[in-house]
Amino acid sequence: MRATMSAFMSAGTTVGTSMGTLIGARFITIQLPGFIIAGVLMGIAGICTVIVWPTEKSSKDMPPVKGGFGELIASFRPPVKGARDFWLAFVGRTLLIFSYYMILNYQLYILESFIGQSKTSAAATISVMSVITMVVGLVGSIASGAISDFFGRRKLPVIVASVLLIIGYLLPWIMKSPSSMMLFAGFAGLGYAVYGAVDQALNVDVLPSKEEAGKDLGILNIATTLGQMAGPIVTSILVVSGGYNLVFPTAIAFAFIACIFIQMIRSTK
Template sequence: MDTTATVAAQPTISIDNLAPDTGKPLTKAQVTRFGLGFLLFGLTWMTAGAIGAGVLLPNRFTYLNIGKPETILSMMNSISIIFALIANVVFGALSDITRSRFGKRTPWIFCGGFVAAAAFYCTSIATSVAGIVVGWSFFQIGINIMIAPCIAILSDRVPSKIRGTMSAFYGAGSTVGGSIGTIAGSAFINNDRLGFILGVVLLCISGILTVFLFPKELPSTTADTQHISVKEIVMQFRPPTKGARDFYLALVGRMLLMVGYYMIMGYQLYVAMNYIGLESTDAAALVSQMSLISTVIVLPISLLAGPISDKMGKRKPPVVIASIILCIGLAIPFASPTKMGMLVFAGVASLGYGVYTAVDQALNVDVLPNAEEAGKDLGILNLANTLGQILAPLCTSTIVIATNSYKLAFPAAIIAVLLGAVSIIFIKKVK
């Protein structure tokens, strides 16, 4: 028998199609489970967060009589975001070195939802500024206990051939979750207790649901990795330095894109009132309409753009296209400061943002210097989102204070987005 001919006849499986943890291709059922897991994970935690921070907590601050509502909200977000920055890196790094029969990511994802839910509830009943800030800071810790290891699964367990698709599921879920949370929070504005309970339930099930949907993770208790020294644990938290050029270009690019997007999206209500000239009730209605438009557009476009990116085997072209579309969207209200201009902006910007989020996490995984430290390094890359949302209001408020108008915020946002795209283009490791 000619064994040479038999071996030659066997099909060759590309390494791009193999799961990094098992070295085998995923079945269709496993791909489906990963997709649903990422989608529902982003949807549940983001919906809960938007219900709280987006609507019900700001409304609660108006009748607590413990200070100016805007000041309380700003303090809550400014301080808690620091905990989010630290927690994302810390728990990503800890999950990298976790050894258990359930795997290294699963225990953190499972437990994080309960921490976030408890903190969310405590924030909802707090009656002092200190209690609110502490509660929401622990909420950020709980959320990032889940997020950091969950995103690292893209590197650990998902074949590179479908990372764009899985990134799209997560991006679509979190973006749509933000819009749904805003709408749901508004529906409970006169009965916020039920709204807060809904948020608690969503957070409790977020980790459980994700772990249940994902295919079972392999145990991480192998003989050669059971003993880790204190020095190794400390070194685990260091930023990457060797071969990290593309890593930092991706971080800067992502941060600038987030700055440009949130310079306007983070000020929608004030833009509607002070730039478009609407009364508060009409402005709130406009923001709700914009959220609905975003929900309708982002989900299908993200789920379409991700597989296309995988099919092309490229990440940079979708980012460039997304940036151009986003810039066009930002230019519309600048040229036409009207209600219709803002609605069109919401549609076009959501189209661009949807394309970007479809490949965002996949691009991040592709530039990792060391796959063994994926949790920590992806945690650092995810700082770009948080830093972008911190810098965006600083940029917008500086422009408004200097010019007494929101008009120049739009071209400034366009410049930030374009600079972010240029940074991504200079990445060499990714096509």
């Protein structure tokens, strides 16, 4: 049931991102209250997490670590032996998330500068896009996770996700209209949800060591942060260099390359 459980994580991310964008769009012209509400919600989220988090057993009866500081540093060492598939998953995940956030984090500026909407019109379009992403994301996450577990396949959903993402990137580039960005929200949002549904299941399948699973999963999660951080940076460089017409084909290329890396994995179907 790994993909099914991963699907619920993906659905939570999709709903949270969509609701946050939807609410944030309401504060497009009065930003300070929006920042305050975001901070309050973050505080509430932290408290709720602590309340519902499962209680772990005490570690007092576990054997103490005897290696000292050197062993502590060594515990952060990235996996090397038998880690081919692990690093393929890392690169694939980074590039796929990278491509999505190249567009997602710049959607307001794409609507204003590339498509030509005013700030208030762009905010209204983003609100619609958020609802579309939330709906397709919920359906795509739950359905694809269950299907992946039923057939025991992880890489096939990634191909489907990559195709959907590429279509989502292609349409605004060609059509250059508010409706094309809504189509981006539908296709790319569904693709990202499908990928998210099998993402954690795939990550667990490629772990080289069960004893160091927590540390290795932490390294794989760096791919998420790296993709979310670096994608908008590359977008800004491309916009300055040659405009938004460079952004969409670059995102398409990254999504295609990411799919190739993940299909090279051998330890899971």
